[in-house]
Amino acid sequence: MIEYREIDGRSGGFVALLAVLGALILAGLAAAWTMEHQGHYITGMSNRIVWGTPHVFAVFLIVAASGVLNVASIASVFGRAPYKPLARLSGLLALTLLAGGLAVLVLDLGRADRLIVAMTHYNFKSIFAWNIFLYTGFFAIVALYLWTMFERRMQGYSARAGLLAFLWRLILTTGTGSIFGFLVAREAYNSALLAPLFIVMSFAFGLAIFILVLMAAFRWSGRALGDALLDRLGRLLGVFVAAVLYFVAVYHLTNLYIARQHEVERFLLLDGGVYTALFWIGQVLIGGVLPLALVFAPAARGSRNALAGAASCVIVGGLAQLYVLIIGGQAFPQQIFPGKTVSSRVFDGVVAGYAPSLPELALGAGGVALALALTVVALKLLPFLPRSLADGDLESSAA
Amino acid sequence: MSPDRRQFLAWGSAAAAGAALAPGLRLIELVQARSPEAAASALERWGLLIDIAKCSDCDVCVSACNEENGLSGHGRPQTDAHWIRKVELRDKRTGYAQALPLMCQHCAEPPCVDVCPTGASFKRDDGIVLVDKHICIGCRYCVMACPYGARTFVHEALSGQKPDVPRGKGTVESCTLCVQRVDRGETPACVQACNRDGASAMLFGDLNDDASEIHRRLRSEPSRQLRADLALNTGVRYQGL
Numbered sequence: 157m158i159e160y161r162e163i164d165g166r167s168g169g170f171v172a173l174l175a176v177l178g179a180l181i182l183a184g185l186a187a188a189w190t191m192e193h194q195g196h197y198i199t200g201m202s203n204r205i206v207w208g209t210p211h212v213f214a215v216f217l218i219v220a221a222s223g224v225l226n227v228a229s230i231a232s233v234f235g236r237a238p239y240k241p242l243a244r245l246s247g248l249l250a251l252t253l254l255a256g257g258l259a260v261l262v263l264d265l266g267r268a269d270r271l272i273v274a275m276t277h278y279n280f281k282s283i284f285a286w287n288i289f290l291y292t293g294f295f296a297i298v299a300l301y302l303w304t305m306f307e308r309r310m311q312g313y314s315a316r317a318g319l320l321a322f323l324w325r326l327i328l329t330t331g332t333g334s335i336f337g338f339l340v341a342r343e344a345y346n347s348a349l350l351a352p353l354f355i356v357m358s359f360a361f362g363l364a365i366f367i368l369v370l371m372a373a374f375r376w377s378g379r380a381l382g383d384a385l386l387d388r389l390g391r392l393l394g395v396f397v398a399a400v401l402y403f404v405a406v407y408h409l410t411n412l413y414i415a416r417q418h419e420v421e422r423f424l425l426l427d428g429g430v431y432t433a434l435f436w437i438g439q440v441l442i443g444g445v446l447p448l449a450l451v452f453a454p455a456a457r458g459s460r461n462a463l464a465g466a467a468s469c470v471i472v473g474g475l476a477q478l479y480v481l482i483i484g485g486q487a488f489p490q491q492i493f494p495g496k497t498v499s500s501r502v503f504d505g506v507v508a509g510y511a512p513s514l515p516e517l518a519l520g521a522g523g524v525a526l527a528l529a530l531t532v533v534a535l536k537l538l539p540f541l542p543r544s545l546a547d548g549d550l551e552s553s554a555a
Numbered sequence: 556m557s558p559d560r561r562q563f564l565a566w567g568s569a570a571a572a573g574a575a576l577a578p579g580l581r582l583i584e585l586v587q588a589r590s591p592e593a594a595a596s597a598l599e600r601w602g603l604l605i606d607i608a609k610c611s612d613c614d615v616c617v618s619a620c621n622e623e624n625g626l627s628g629h630g631r632p633q634t635d636a637h638w639i640r641k642v643e644l645r646d647k648r649t650g651y652a653q654a655l656p657l658m659c660q661h662c663a664e665p666p667c668v669d670v671c672p673t674g675a676s677f678k679r680d681d682g683i684v685l686v687d688k689h690i691c692i693g694c695r696y697c698v699m700a701c702p703y704g705a706r707t708f709v710h711e712a713l714s715g716q717k718p719d720v721p722r723g724k725g726t727v728e729s730c731t732l733c734v735q736r737v738d739r740g741e742t743p744a745c746v747q748a749c750n751r752d753g754a755s756a757m758l759f760g761d762l763n764d765d766a767s768e769i770h771r772r773l774r775s776e777p778s779r780q781l782r783a784d785l786a787l788n789t790g791v792r793y794q795g796l
Binding site for chain 2: 192194195196197202203204206207265266267268270271273274277278279281282283284285288335338339340341342486490492493495496497498499500501502503504509
């Protein structure tokens with residue numbers, strides 16, 4: 157029997173952590189307020205780059221939210237007992253990361269005050285409109301799933317709730333990937349591959365965040381965390397990272413085969429400046445090669461620092477990947493007149509300029525802080541964390 | 556009768572006839588104009604035919620649009636509104652240079668309308684694609700989806716707006732085909748300006764009307780749609796591209 161316990165939450169460290177997160181949330185709100193009052197011209201965004209840094213953070217958090225639920229799914233859907241004690245934290249992070257991501261997305265709207273309109277007017281051909289249902293449904297289903305885990309009388313339904321949550325999250329990430337995949341207007345999008353790519357990205361980003369939160373929570377609350385469990389999570393992270401690299405490779409190889417896509421590939425892979433650098437150094441090296449080495453290299457096996465490093469790399473690489481996809485995909489000029497060079501007073505035919513502005517960064521960081529603060533508070537209020545995840549305790553609980 | 560006197564009588568009777576007929580002609584014009592209350596009808600499909608060969612080195616269409624729709628910039632070309640823009644093209648291999656006006660293509664299958672979560676992006680029955688400024692939440696997904704870069708986002712507070720051209724900070728907008736003029740039975744400002752300067756590169760009309768000039772020319776002369784590969788059935792067609 158696994159024993160769960162709230163965290164103490166009275167130490168100076170706990171208060172300091174919440175204070176820092178609270179300050180970041182306030183900075184994010186101040187940024188949103190300024191953007192709303194002044195208008196978006198104060199940001200780095202423009203008529204060419206309409207989705208900027210806030211969207212990188214928002215999409216990252218939303219994708220990670222569905223992926224972090226995987227840990228619970230592995231226990232309940234795929235019946236792997238060692239993951240069972242992690243299921244509550246996995247469900248909690250799924251809720252809080254989604255809340256953080258949606259907060260960023262909503263606060264960046266040109267008319268955030270019209271959120272009620274988005275709730276009352278629907279165009280059912282829009283993937284955005286589907287996503288509104290997918291996100292709210294995800295909240296409801298994961299909350300139900302958590303209830304079946306917490307409430308002894310409901311535990312018989314836990315596996316079924318877990319299966320529903322797992323299927324829902326696959327659809328949800330398909331929806332997130334399709335926001336871009338269904339866009340025929342831009343050369344970097346317009347690919348059915350983006351849906352499965354986003355799913356494997358969610359596996360990797362979600363697990364990376366889970367590993368870091370788990371390690372931090374157990375270390376700071378003085379609980380035992382077994383090496384065997386961490387080793388297992390690390391190897392799984394490696395598999396997910398490899399899968400992301402595979403899908404990225406197939407995406408680019410497909411484009412490289414298609415003549416009309418050569419220019420966008422040249423931009424992304426060769427001469428796209430900051431986007432090319434972020435692709436090779438951020439996405440491939442830091443987000444792919446380095447974590448694989450840190451997880452699988454014999455010298456690094458069993459090292460907690462190596463695992464934490466690998467997870468951090470996956471997060472940094474993931475942000476770089478979304479920056480390249482979202483912002484790079486818009487910066488590349490639309491090919492309205494193939495075979496012609498194009499120019500105009502409003503920047504047709506040239507790579508659109510963009511630099512992240514302070515309000516955008518503050519809003520994005522505020523969303524991350526909101527997700528973490530909600531997690532920290534929930535850990536204090538409800539017994540999400542097992543008292544011990546020492547290897548010996550896990551074996552006895554699994555038996 | 557002296558020649559002078561004869562000429563005077565001729566001019567005089569012509570003027571009298573004109574004065575008598577003009578109100579009648581004006582009446583016909585008023586009868587043909589749709590009343591402001593009448594709903595847009597699918598019997599019509601408004602469109603443009605742009606002959607690039609006649610498009611001269613000017614931007615009267617752009618300034619007429621800005622004037623008609625009250626689009627005053629803030630001196631920030633990255634974020635200022637543009638509903639129509641002059642685009643210069645040069646063939647990469649031959650160097651052949653052309654220029655053309657580019658604006659919302661008023662697609663029959665508009666991607667901006669498909670992706671809009673609230674239905675703020677919509678297409679009128681007569682084919683004009685518009686944004687309902689009251690339910691646009693400013694998500695900019697339509698800007699992402701437009702293959703022509705035709706939409707802009709209102710990045711800052713507006714002043715000096717035209718009463719019949721609603722706009723709003725934090726919402727998306729694009730060429731309305733001067734819907735306020737079309738509903739009065741007039742042509743879009745860009746077309747009027749282009750014709751006034753004698754270029755006549757732009758022709759406005761009802762694509763569905765067999766008797767219209769635009770229909771006749773599209774039937775008898777070659778023309779093309781931009782990004783025809785996307786099969787969006789644009790309301791704006793080009794010649795000489």
